[in-house]
Amino acid sequence: MKLIAIEEHFLTPEIRAAWEASAIGTEGTSGFDAGDLEERLNNLAEGRLALMDEAGVEVQVLSVTTPALHNLEPAESIELARQTNDLVAAAIAKHPARFEGFAVLPMAAPEEAARELERCITQLGFKGTMLCGRTRDKNLDHAEFRPVLAMAAKLNAPVFIHPQIPQRAVREALYGGFGEPIDTAFAAFGLGWHYEAGIQFLRLILSGVFDEQPNLQIILGHWGEVVLFYLERLANLSRVAKLQRSVAEYMAQNLYVTPSGMWSEEYLQRALKVVGPERILFSMDFPYQYRPGRSGRTFAENCGLSPEEKELFAHGNWERLTAAIER
Secondary structure (H helix, E strand, C coil), X not given: CCCEEEEEEECCHHHHHHHHHCCCCCCCCHHHHCCHHHXXXXXXXXXXXXXXXXXCCCEEEEEECCCCCCCCCHHHHHHHHHHHHHHHHHHHHHCCCCEEECECXXXXXXXXXXXXXXXXXXXXXXXXXXXXXXXXXXXXXXXXXXXXXXXXXXXXXXXXXXXXXXXXXHHHHHHCCCCCXXXXXXXXXXXXXXHHHXXXXXXXXXXXXXXXXXXXXXXXXXXHHCHHHHHHHHHHHHHCCCCCCCHHHHHHHHEEECCCCCCCHHHHXXXXXXXXXXXXXXXXXXXCCCCXXXXXXXXXXXXXXXXXXXXHHHHHHHHHHHHCCCC
């Protein structure tokens, strides 16, 4: 069974240096990328391929790890985005059967970000873009970012909303008070990342983005970043929000979900109930969730799906989704 893993991260020394020089940087999360993780993030060659082989993964869709370029200055992020995307294109050209790419975008310069997305899709052959939710203090549904979302919809290119740490005021109000490193962990991988990403998707619904761009397709990791599990409550928003469809319909028609290395049959069943077997995608969340022993392949092979559904989960849904991209 062919496995295409769609949330597989990398990082470059240039982006690290830009984070360190920035007044905002990673807001305390760069320490998560040290040691073996740093080495694996930096490797887009034989070391990565060897771990893919060990894990039984045929293809990785490469993406810059969080917070990507979202906290950088506009001019700096424009050049760094182009440089990084060209690096990914070179890695794909060297190993076309093993790598695909998500564009990294200079979201602080939205018009340039839309143009860079178009370049990456139409010239470099990328499969979509990964965005880390908000850009500084502006949520993804902000009017400034509509050109990026409109371009993604025009090209039929999926947008993966990846977590990043919540805004400082939110961190202090909800996740602070325990001291470091607990505060940062709680606001990041403990819980804050996942609420943050799920809320960004809900904001797109409530702001009418999917009414403006009905074919825009969003991907959420970690089995839907919490929000799938509260659909029964979220459905009540349809009574007060002036939308063309119900919240459940937006989830069923504009959302794909992926496990991000969380091998849970219970979460899989919830995803199947909300979005169905044709909207689940496989991912390892490399290198963060990588462990020797092929746990991801074992899950895909033994998760209780029918043979046809397993093929959809492992690669078929991704291939169908990206086949619709306009070049």
